[in-house]
Amino acid sequence: MTSLFHFKTTAGHRHNYPQVVCPNHAVIGGNRHVMTSKSTVNPSVLRLNKYGTPAIDSPKERVAWVVDTKSPSTGKFGRFGGKFVAETLISALEELEVVFHQVLQDPEFQEELTTALKDYVGRETPLYYAERLTAHYKAQNMGRGPDIYIKREDLAHLGAHKMNNALAQAIIAKRMGLTAVIAATGAGQHGIATAAACAKFGLSCTIFMGTADMEKQPSSVDLMNLLGAKVRPTAGSFKDATSDSIRDWTEKLGEVYYLAGTAVGPHPCPTMVREFQSVIGRETRRQAAEKWGGTPDAVVACVGSGSNALGIFHEFVRDPTVRLIGVEAAGFGLNTGKHAATLAAGEVGVYHGAMSYLLQDEEGQITCPHSVGVGMEYPGVAPELSFLKETGRMEFYSASDEEAVEAYRRVARLEGILPALEASHAFAYLEKLCPTMPDGAKIIISCSGRGEKDTETVFNYPIS
Amino acid sequence: MAIRAAATSAPTARSSSALSLPPPISSSSSYSSAQLSFGRAKSTTRPRTTVGCAISCTMTREAAAVTSTEKDDSDPALWSRPDSFGRFGKFGGKYVPETLMYALTELESAFNSVKNDPDFQASKLCISAVKAELGGILKDYVGRETPLYFAERLTDHYRRPNGEGPHIYLKREDLNHTGAHKINNAIGQVLLAKRLGKKRIIAETGAGQHGVATATVCARFGLECIIYMGAQDMERQSLNVFRMRLLGAEVRGVHSGTATLKDATSEAIRDWVTNVESTHYILGSVAGPHPYPMMVREFHKVIGEETRRQAMEKWGGKPDILVACVGGGSNAMGLFEDFVKDKDVRLIGVEAAGLGLDSGKHAATLTKGEVGVLHGAMSYLLQDDDGQIIEPHSISAGLDYPGVGPEHSFLKEKGRAEYYCVTDEEALEAFKRVSRLEGIIPALETSHALAYLEKLCPTLPDKTKVVLNCSGRGDKDVQTAIKYLKV
Numbered sequence: 012m013t014s015l016f017h018f019k020t021t022a023g024h025r026h027n028y029p030q031v032v033c034p035n036h037a038v039i040g041g042n043r044h045v046m047t048s049k050s051t052v053n054p055s056v057l058r059l060n061k062y063g064t065p066a067i068d069s070p071k072e073r074v075a076w077v078v079d080t081k082s083p084s085t086g087k088f089g090r091f092g093g094k095f096v097a098e099t100l101i102s103a104l105e106e107l108e109v110v111f112h113q114v115l116q117d118p119e120f121q122e123e124l125t126t127a128l129k130d131y132v133g134r135e136t137p138l139y140y141a142e143r144l145t146a147h148y149k150a151q152n153m154g155r156g157p158d159i160y161i162k163r164e165d166l167a168h169l170g171a172h173k174m175n176n177a178l179a180q181a182i183i184a185k186r187m188g189l190t191a192v193i194a195a196t197g198a199g200q201h202g203i204a205t206a207a208a209c210a211k212f213g214l215s216c217t218i219f220m221g222t223a224d225m226e227k228q229p230s231s232v233d234l235m236n237l238l239g240a241k242v243r244p245t246a247g248s249f250k251d252a253t254s255d256s257i258r259d260w261t262e263k264l265g266e267v268y269y270l271a272g273t274a275v276g277p278h279p280c281p282t283m284v285r286e287f288q289s290v291i292g293r294e295t296r297r298q299a300a301e302k303w304g305g306t307p308d309a310v311v312a313c314v315g316s317g318s319n320a321l322g323i324f325h326e327f328v329r330d331p332t333v334r335l336i337g338v339e340a341a342g343f344g345l346n347t348g349k350h351a352a353t354l355a356a357g358e359v360g361v362y363h364g365a366m367s368y369l370l371q372d373e374e375g376q377i378t379c380p381h382s383v384g385v386g387m388e389y390p391g392v393a394p395e396l397s398f399l400k401e402t403g404r405m406e407f408y409s410a411s412d413e414e415a416v417e418a419y420r421r422v423a424r425l426e427g428i429l430p431a432l433e434a435s436h437a438f439a440y441l442e443k444l445c446p447t448m449p450d451g452a453k454i455i456i457s458c459s460g461r462g463e464k465d466t467e468t469v470f471n472y473p474i475s
Numbered sequence: 476m477a478i479r480a481a482a483t484s485a486p487t488a489r490s491s492s493a494l495s496l497p498p499p500i501s502s503s504s505s506y507s508s509a510q511l512s513f514g515r516a517k518s519t520t521r522p523r524t525t526v527g528c529a530i531s532c533t534m535t536r537e538a539a540a541v542t543s544t545e546k547d548d549s550d551p552a553l554w555s556r557p558d559s560f561g562r563f564g565k566f567g568g569k570y571v572p573e574t575l576m577y578a579l580t581e582l583e584s585a586f587n588s589v590k591n592d593p594d595f596q597a598s599k600l601c602i603s604a605v606k607a608e609l610g611g612i613l614k615d616y617v618g619r620e621t622p623l624y625f626a627e628r629l630t631d632h633y634r635r636p637n638g639e640g641p642h643i644y645l646k647r648e649d650l651n652h653t654g655a656h657k658i659n660n661a662i663g664q665v666l667l668a669k670r671l672g673k674k675r676i677i678a679e680t681g682a683g684q685h686g687v688a689t690a691t692v693c694a695r696f697g698l699e700c701i702i703y704m705g706a707q708d709m710e711r712q713s714l715n716v717f718r719m720r721l722l723g724a725e726v727r728g729v730h731s732g733t734a735t736l737k738d739a740t741s742e743a744i745r746d747w748v749t750n751v752e753s754t755h756y757i758l759g760s761v762a763g764p765h766p767y768p769m770m771v772r773e774f775h776k777v778i779g780e781e782t783r784r785q786a787m788e789k790w791g792g793k794p795d796i797l798v799a800c801v802g803g804g805s806n807a808m809g810l811f812e813d814f815v816k817d818k819d820v821r822l823i824g825v826e827a828a829g830l831g832l833d834s835g836k837h838a839a840t841l842t843k844g845e846v847g848v849l850h851g852a853m854s855y856l857l858q859d860d861d862g863q864i865i866e867p868h869s870i871s872a873g874l875d876y877p878g879v880g881p882e883h884s885f886l887k888e889k890g891r892a893e894y895y896c897v898t899d900e901e902a903l904e905a906f907k908r909v910s911r912l913e914g915i916i917p918a919l920e921t922s923h924a925l926a927y928l929e930k931l932c933p934t935l936p937d938k939t940k941v942v943l944n945c946s947g948r949g950d951k952d953v954q955t956a957i958k959y960l961k962v
Contacts, residue, residue, distance in 0.1 A: 130622040130623070130624040130625065130647075131622070131624055133621065133622055133650040136618070137615040137616070139615040139616055140615065143697060166618040166652060168650060170950075206914065207915070208914060209914070210628075210911055210913060210914035211913055213628060233953050233957050234950070237916060237953060237956065237957070238910050238911065239910070239911040420721060423694065423721045424723045425694065426695055427691035427692060427722055428652070428691075429718070463654075463718075466714055466717060466718055466721070467714060469721070470714070470717045
């Protein structure tokens with residue numbers, strides 16, 4: 012299949028990869044990757060958008076092309092994704108991929124996972140009609156506006172969507188006969204979820220966490236310790252902890268299981284995490300059908316590295332009438348350099364084993380992102396989301412620290428729900444979205460976590 | 476504390492007969508010889524002035540009627556829980572100032588009218604997911620039904636060397652919105668208040684949990700919310716105070732007395748007496764004057780009803796034993812209620828022994844308390860020889876209550892439920908154990924029930940089904956636990 016386009020890496024000096032000009036083969040970092048894509052779009056249409064992907068106006072055709080272009084076997088999402096890792100890790104990744112495909116087909120695994128998700132995590136989480144939030148926006152627009160539904164991932168065990176994935180992968184680790192698990196965490200939610208899943212299955216657990224994050228989130232560290240995990244400090248923040256944990260994995264291949272927390276990293280990690288989080292979207296579709304006999308008009312989710320967004324988006328990617336809206340962290344503002352809006356302000360490069368958008372300075376050094384929502388502070392983003400951005404399937408915006416804190420307060424006051432500061436970014440975007448939506452349109456917003464952990468931050472946040 | 480009996484005007488003639496009272500009953504007296512005792516010598520009213528004017532006179536006149544139910548003693552299905560006076564045997568009742576009597580009667584009739592109203596009814600609607608007020612809210616907002624979770628590693632932990640041991644299931648009330656069972660009742664009461672046309676909600680809180688649950692629910696329904704909190708408690712729990720304010724509630728500090736829970740309760744009651752037409756008082760537990768113990772139990776009984784159905788699904792039978800921690804008693808009544816008439820189901824409540832029963836620093840009301848009147852109801856309570864309330868102690872704020880719901884006192888006296896207690900240290904050990912074995916961090920209150928498993932499980936035959944109410948999550952207790960456990 013001839014590729015419709017060829018592409019260049021723009022990773023910058025730090026990564027030292029050559030430019031790729033041959034459309035079908037790329038020799039990158041010593042590994043051969045065959046990049047192919049098939050498409051149902053008429054090959055004579057070669058009009059490209061600014062990213063070099065086909066500019067398709069019809070939503071239906073765009074969706075069809077998107078679905079076709081994802082290549083599960085090589086972990087490529089268009090030009091994004093892949094396995095940019097040291098040769099030593101390749102066999103481990105391939106083994107993981109084999110096991111992953113096995114468990115997907117295994118009814119025993121599915122039953123164990125479904126029971127655990129139901130009895131341990133508390134699924135399915137409700138799709139809750141936010142009456143007062145809806146009324147709030149309608150009142151600003153002469154009684155007309157969208158109906159707002161909240162997908163309550165904050166009600167999951169330990170208060171975030173992270174548990175869905177940690178549980179499934181812990182079961183996989185057990186199957187592979189591995190008794191030790193390692194993971195990296197930023198804000199701590201993934202670390203806590205992994206520690207809990209390991210406690211439940213009797214696996215030993217080591218969590219890598221940046222010292223800067225440990226200082227910002229001491230309660231997360233306490234929780235991990237309580238759950239029996241060992242927390243290994245790394246100088247720096249999440250990006251450094253991730254690098255460290257991948258290094259540790261490389262040293263201890265065959266002894267430890269690396270539990271990826273979000274949809275980044277080398278294939279098959281992004282696909283695995285997305286697959287296990289997509290239970291969110293599947294439930295949402297069913298609940299929407301029950302409640303109003305249709306699909307949502309828009310699905311809104313915050314985007315840190317992208318696992319909760321993909322979890323709810325994935326199910327709806329092939330529905331052309333469903334708008335997928337991601338909201339990133341604008342921190343102090345997109346032009347201040349102190350933000351974490353990777354899709355908005357980043358460039359394409361390879362980071363942590365995958366090609367994706369990332370935040371880098373002129374010298375190609377990874378910048379330190381900032382957000383009041385610590386879970387948003389990742390300088391990269393899921394390759395699959397990069398793909399959805401460039402194909403125009405997903406819209407992305409951002410919300411500042413101040414807007415997020417304001418949204419936290421608003422949702423608390425109107426609905427008695429404290430959304431995590433990360434999720435508050437999605438709620439903040441409603442301010443701009445609702446006035447543009449027709450009366451009675453259905454918006455589903457993902458409340459990816461609960462915000463008790465952020466009360467102190469909001470308490471100390473200077474009110475303008 | 477106890478309702479100030481001298482709050483209203485001079486005693487009326489008919490109530491003066493209440494002043495010549497028989498000697499107070501002790502807690503060990505048998506039921507058949509019990510008479511209504513307004514417990515002058517052992518009462519908790521302060522100061523010890525004439526009590527009669529504030530006590531419901533119908534009780535005095537109808538005293539004989541209460542003892543006539545003794546012939547239905549053995550069959551739990553025939554017990555009146557409560558009877559028309561709000562009594563569970565001799566416990567319960569309505570020991571409140573006259574001004575509150577009308578509000579309580581109004582509340583009771585409102586509750587009775589919605590109890591059977593299909594639009595309002597809770598548990599059935601949870602199951603069938605029919606669009607209706609309470610059921611819809613419990614499902615979509617609170618997150619019911621909560622799972623009945625087989626705790627595999629905890630079960631393994633208690634397995635004896637020969638491989639035998641009980642099966643332990645946890646009823647996951649910790650997964651509710653706000654992280655505890657309290658919201659079931661808060662939601663029910665706020666919906667009731669709305670039906671009554673009340674726009675103003677008041678509550679008191681100690682550590683802040685009940686305050687946060689009340690503020691949450693008021694935010695959801697757009698009602699004015701005022702939380703009374705002791706000034707001392709406000710200092711210790713500033714984050715909870717902030718949380719309540721974030722949720723739109725007004726938190727009023729109480730500086731009188733010791734500036735803690737009991738003073739906040741008095742202030743809240745004073746507010747209610749003053750504003751009774753516009754205001755509903757959300758009591759957080761199965762304590763207080765009738766109809767609160769019954770109402771709060773009814774709003775929580777969805778826990779037990781779900782458990783029955785889930786047990787049938789999981790192993791085709793009923794639980795053998797139900798275990799729950801007991802502070803005021805609401806989570807325990809919520810789990811027990813549906814099974815009280817099943818005589819083959821053991822009901823076990825676990826209280827806080829604090830620093831030890833002999834230390835005097837505990838909250839083991841049913842073990843060490845005596846009968847008296849507190850917060851409008853007759854029940855067991857911790858009092859000294861002068862009838863003054865003893866300040867209780869427990870590492871967990873929710874169990875730190877000197878009284879207990881009257882229905883628990885009744886179930887204990889009838890021998891239908893067993894009550895034990897567990898120290899701070901044992902609870903902390905259980906907190907750590909369950910976190911490490913199951914990845915579930917239980918509230919310190921719940922940890923008391925979990926700690927009792929250490930004593931219970933070795934005595935149980937193989938495959939006994941134990942259901943323990945995991946009444947809340949322990950994120951709020953991590954700092955306390957870490958300090959003591961030095962994890």
